[in-house]
Amino acid sequence: MIRVNNLSRIFFDSQRGEIKAVDSLSFTCQAGEIMGLLGPNGAGKTTTLRILATLLSPSGGTAELNGFDVIKEPDKVRASLGFLSSTTGLYPRLTPEEILKFFGEINGMKGAGLKSRIDALIAEFNISDYARVRCEKLSSGMKQKVSIARALIQDPPVLIFDEPTVGLDVIAAAQTMKAILEYKKRGKCILYSTHIMSEVEKLCDRIAIIHKGTLQAIGTMEELREQTGERYLEDIFFSLMGTGTTFAENGS
Amino acid sequence: MQNWKEIKTVYIKEITEILRNKRVIISAFLIPLLIYPIIIGGMDWLQGLEHKKISEEGFRIAIAPGHDEVVSFLKEKLSVPVHVIEIADVIIPVMSKDADMGIQIDGQPGTVRNIWFLFLGSNDSSIKAMTQCKEAFENNRFFWIRNFLADDLADIRIRDLQPFDASFHDVASVLDQSGHKIAKILPFILILMLVSGCSFAAVDLIAGEKERGCFETLLVSPINRQSVIIGKMLVVIVTGFISLIFNLISMFLCLKLGLFTPPDGASFTFLISYGSITGVFLCALPMTIIFASTLMLISAKAKTYQAGQTLLMPFSLLALLPAVTAMLPGMHSDSFIVAVPIANVVVAMKEMLEGTLKWWPMVVGNLVNLGLALAILRITVTSLEKEGSLVPGSVSDTDFSLKGIRKDPVIAAFTGFTVVWLLMFYVMAPLQAHDMVSGLLITLWGLILCSAIVIVRFQKLPLKKTLSLRSAPWYVWIGAFFFQLGVLPTTLLINKWLLKLLPVPEGWMDTFSDALTPEISSLSLVLLMAVSPGICEELLFRGAIFGSLRQKWSPWRALIATSILFGLLHFSVYRLVPTTLIGLGLGWIVYISGSIYPAMLAHALNNAIAIVFLPELPIDTLSQSWFLVGIPLLFAGAIMILRGSKAKENKR
Numbered sequence: 001m002i003r004v005n006n007l008s009r010i011f012f013d014s015q016r017g018e019i020k021a022v023d024s025l026s027f028t029c030q031a032g033e034i035m036g037l038l039g040p041n042g043a044g045k046t047t048t049l050r051i052l053a054t055l056l057s058p059s060g061g062t063a064e065l066n067g068f069d070v071i072k073e074p075d076k077v078r079a080s081l082g083f084l085s086s087t088t089g090l091y092p093r094l095t096p097e098e099i100l101k102f103f104g105e106i107n108g109m110k111g112a113g114l115k116s117r118i119d120a121l122i123a124e125f126n127i128s129d130y131a132r133v134r135c136e137k138l139s140s141g142m143k144q145k146v147s148i149a150r151a152l153i154q155d156p157p158v159l160i161f162d163e164p165t166v167g168l169d170v171i172a173a174a175q176t177m178k179a180i181l182e183y184k185k186r187g188k189c190i191l192y193s194t195h196i197m198s199e200v201e202k203l204c205d206r207i208a209i210i211h212k213g214t215l216q217a218i219g220t221m222e223e224l225r226e227q228t229g230e231r232y233l234e235d236i237f238f239s240l241m242g243t244g245t246t247f248a249e250n251g252s
Numbered sequence: 253m254q255n256w257k258e259i260k261t262v263y264i265k266e267i268t269e270i271l272r273n274k275r276v277i278i279s280a281f282l283i284p285l286l287i288y289p290i291i292i293g294g295m296d297w298l299q300g301l302e303h304k305k306i307s308e309e310g311f312r313i314a315i316a317p318g319h320d321e322v323v324s325f326l327k328e329k330l331s332v333p334v335h336v337i338e339i340a341d342v343i344i345p346v347m348s349k350d351a352d353m354g355i356q357i358d359g360q361p362g363t364v365r366n367i368w369f370l371f372l373g374s375n376d377s378s379i380k381a382m383t384q385c386k387e388a389f390e391n392n393r394f395f396w397i398r399n400f401l402a403d404d405l406a407d408i409r410i411r412d413l414q415p416f417d418a419s420f421h422d423v424a425s426v427l428d429q430s431g432h433k434i435a436k437i438l439p440f441i442l443i444l445m446l447v448s449g450c451s452f453a454a455v456d457l458i459a460g461e462k463e464r465g466c467f468e469t470l471l472v473s474p475i476n477r478q479s480v481i482i483g484k485m486l487v488v489i490v491t492g493f494i495s496l497i498f499n500l501i502s503m504f505l506c507l508k509l510g511l512f513t514p515p516d517g518a519s520f521t522f523l524i525s526y527g528s529i530t531g532v533f534l535c536a537l538p539m540t541i542i543f544a545s546t547l548m549l550i551s552a553k554a555k556t557y558q559a560g561q562t563l564l565m566p567f568s569l570l571a572l573l574p575a576v577t578a579m580l581p582g583m584h585s586d587s588f589i590v591a592v593p594i595a596n597v598v599v600a601m602k603e604m605l606e607g608t609l610k611w612w613p614m615v616v617g618n619l620v621n622l623g624l625a626l627a628i629l630r631i632t633v634t635s636l637e638k639e640g641s642l643v644p645g646s647v648s649d650t651d652f653s654l655k656g657i658r659k660d661p662v663i664a665a666f667t668g669f670t671v672v673w674l675l676m677f678y679v680m681a682p683l684q685a686h687d688m689v690s691g692l693l694i695t696l697w698g699l700i701l702c703s704a705i706v707i708v709r710f711q712k713l714p715l716k717k718t719l720s721l722r723s724a725p726w727y728v729w730i731g732a733f734f735f736q737l738g739v740l741p742t743t744l745l746i747n748k749w750l751l752k753l754l755p756v757p758e759g760w761m762d763t764f765s766d767a768l769t770p771e772i773s774s775l776s777l778v779l780l781m782a783v784s785p786g787i788c789e790e791l792l793f794r795g796a797i798f799g800s801l802r803q804k805w806s807p808w809r810a811l812i813a814t815s816i817l818f819g820l821l822h823f824s825v826y827r828l829v830p831t832t833l834i835g836l837g838l839g840w841i842v843y844i845s846g847s848i849y850p851a852m853l854a855h856a857l858n859n860a861i862a863i864v865f866l867p868e869l870p871i872d873t874l875s876q877s878w879f880l881v882g883i884p885l886l887f888a889g890a891i892m893i894l895r896g897s898k899a900k901e902n903k904r
């Protein structure tokens with residue numbers, strides 16, 4: 001479903017010069033699987049996901065999503081994709097219903113089909129109480145539900161989440177993760193990026209650990225344990241970083 | 253077409269959202285509705301107040317005792333009450349503002365007497381009193397003559413003394429008179445209103461959405477980016493357009509329906525015809541598109557709503573500039589101004605309101621504006637489509653710290669130029685005014701030469717390579733010589749043409765040629781004003797600035813920017829275009845030959861000819877045939893220089 005091959009992206013910055021944000025990154029993600037991208041801030045997670053979402057162009061390598069190349073067929077890639085990040089926002093002066101309608105229309109849906117899809121999403125995410133209230137008046141938990149519904153409007157086969165729980169309270173974060181797990185069960189291919197280890201452990205089938213744009217290790221929890229000889233994800237992470245700082249003795 | 257459906261979807265969403273934005277409602281719709289009643293009603297009210305005050309209170313006039321005939325004359329002839337203050341020294345009450353005016357009369361009755369009207373030019377009511385007294389005395393000169401002559405002789409003598417009985421009537425229709433007054437303020441208000449009407453929407457739809465993270469979601473949806481931009485742009489244009497309509501409605505209500513009736517006897521009325529309202533509308537339409545698309549283009553440079561507004565501030569002020577230019581006295585719509593966007597329709601609007609507009613400048617002006625509008629529209633769409641403009645976090649802020657300047661050759665070049673420009677203006681120009689020769693020497697060999705080196709060394713660039721300090725084959729030198737000889741008539745011709753469009757103020761040319769001929773020999777003159785600028789200015793512009801810009805920019809972009817800066821350093825609107833063109837030629841020589849020396853020769857040659865020959869040769873005698881001599885020279889030179897570029901490549 002997602003196939004990333006030797007992907008690189010270089011930024012130019014007047015102060016820092018050339019930045020290799022993503023450096024020869026390769027991984028895949030199948031339908032019905034949650035792939036976790038784990039890395040510290042500045043590791044290149046967002047850049048990778050933005051390339052996959054056709055927001056940025058790669059400097060080298062290829063990326064494929066639902067069988068479509070991100071450079072050659074960006075429109076088809078976008079049509080197959082639901083994208084949600086901690087920075088994606090809602091239109092403050094529109095209501096959830098209007099937002100869903102707008103994104104539905106953009107995805108080429110219309111009429112009764114669109115209406116029933118919106119109603120289904122509103123019911124599924126319990127939005128109906130505030131479906132006609134302008135988004136600027138909603139709480140962050142409510143907004144998050146609307147955002148997820150928005151990303152799912154055209155029922156895309158691939159979902160990309162970029163640190164979706166940043167800035168949410170515990171309840172909203174838990175609800176978000178529950179929804180993601182539910183959609184995995186429905187056979188979606190899901191890419192989930194975060195720097196929070198507990199989320200990865202709870203959610204992901206396989207984990208790719210990246211640091212400074214390069215892939216450090218990839219595999220299931222078991223495979224990573226074998227590779228590093230460490231038991232807990234935190235220890236695995238630090239041993240891969242090569243920092244040797246293990247604070248995880250008192251971990252669960 | 254799929255695209256139109258997409259555009260419509262975006263458009264409907266954006267217009268819904270924008271119409272829910274209080275700031276847009278206020279700035280685009282509410283303020284236009286209120287501003288005309290406030291301004292026009294306010295002006296009406298103020299003038300009415302003043303009129304009432306004067307007609308009720310009248311004038312206080314100080315006059316020395318014993319001039320009863322003058323006092324009774326004023327009381328009879330002035331239309332307002334006159335309060336006389338009898339005092340020997342009439343200036344005292346005028347200065348202390350106890351009197352509006354003082355009248356002092358010297359000499360005895362029966363002789364020619366001097367009459368002095370003392371007033372305060374800084375005080376409105378004093379000026380009013382003076383104007384009315386002046387009119388009374390001038391209109392009634394013969395009243396006094398009659399007083400001195402015997403009644404039976406009066407008719408004959410007066411006929412001899414007064415062959416004409418002159419009186420003045422304003423025959424302009426009330427409509428045109430009022431249009432004349434409206435035309436003075438309308439363009440300013442209209443432009444301000446349109447810019448502020450569009451700018452909130454422009455900032456909100458691009459910078460605001462970037463800040464809120466809404467752009468990201470839109471860009472990962474299967475929608476054509478062009479559709480997104482066009483849909484948004486349409487909303488900005490429509491907001492500007494609605495704002496325009498509200499402007500006109502408000503203006504119409506104030507002016508046409510006469511919501512404000514002027515007080516009786518007031519010397520003004522504001523009226524407007526249906527035709528003029530329609531004309532204003534047609535003129536403002538392309539203007540709205542220009543503003544909307546420019547504002548969108550600028551706001552795309554900002555990451556946040558706040559930053560967007562800060563960026564748009566200077567533009568809003570800049571947009572007023574054409575209106576100011578167009579209001580200069582003597583501007584007519586059937587001149588070159590028709591080719592200057594915005595200014596053209598401002599003049600056209602003014603003339604339309606005054607009732608003197610010809611139809612063709614209006615049509616041509618609007619076509620020019622429409623052309624520009626579409627061009628900017630296109631630029632905006634293509635530039636916004638680029639990755640960097642829309643994806644959040646992709647615009648990196650320009651860094652003006654020393655470190656940033658050092659790392660960015662473009663910023664370094666522009667900062668260097670700005671410093672030189674400021675020093676030229678504030679230090680070098682006064683020095684030159686004090687003493688031409690030493691001032692020029694310090695400017696060229698001090699400021700210009702040093703700044704060239706500093707700009708290069710500061711960035712730690714290699715001096716020789718950046719300044720193009722390398723030898724050129726002999727034919728490039730000869731080529732540069734002929735090339736410049738060929739350029740000269742062309743620039744002179746363009747200059748002559750420009751001077752027709754933009755008349756040089758009286759005396760400007762004289763000071764220029766005076767400065768050019770100080771009391772020194774022509775050899776030193778050539779050294780001072782041709783050879784020195786040739787060397788130093790080339791090193792700064794074609795050397796340091798062009799060399800820096802080329803690090804980052806394409807050669808042509810660097811060339812054009814360098815030439816414009818070169819033109820700007822000459823501190824004159826009249827020399828801007830010719831010097832820019834000369835700079836372009838010189839830059840081309842350096843770019844093609846890879847050597848700065850032939851350009852120094854060409855520059856020196858150009859100046860030398862300007863100093864030695866041109867004063868003898870009035871520009872007016874210059875004809876098209878010069879141009880014909882220039883062209884072959886230019887081509888011959890260019891070919892030899894191009895040969896140099898081949899030699900340069902072969903060497904590698």
Ligand SMILES: Nc1ncnc2c1ncn2[C@@H]1O[C@H](COP(=O)(O)OP(=O)(O)O)[C@@H](O)[C@H]1O
Nearest residue numbers: 011013021040041042043044045046047645646
């Ligand atoms: N538009 C940009 N311009 C310059 N550098 C960037 C840009 N976007 C990201 N970077 C840099 O690329 C690196 C990776 O960033 P990012 O992908 O956002 O990391 P993450 O999401 O893992 O925290 C960082 O060093 C960041 O500063």
Ligand SMILES: [Mg+2]
Nearest residue numbers: 045046047163
């Ligand atoms: Mg990130």
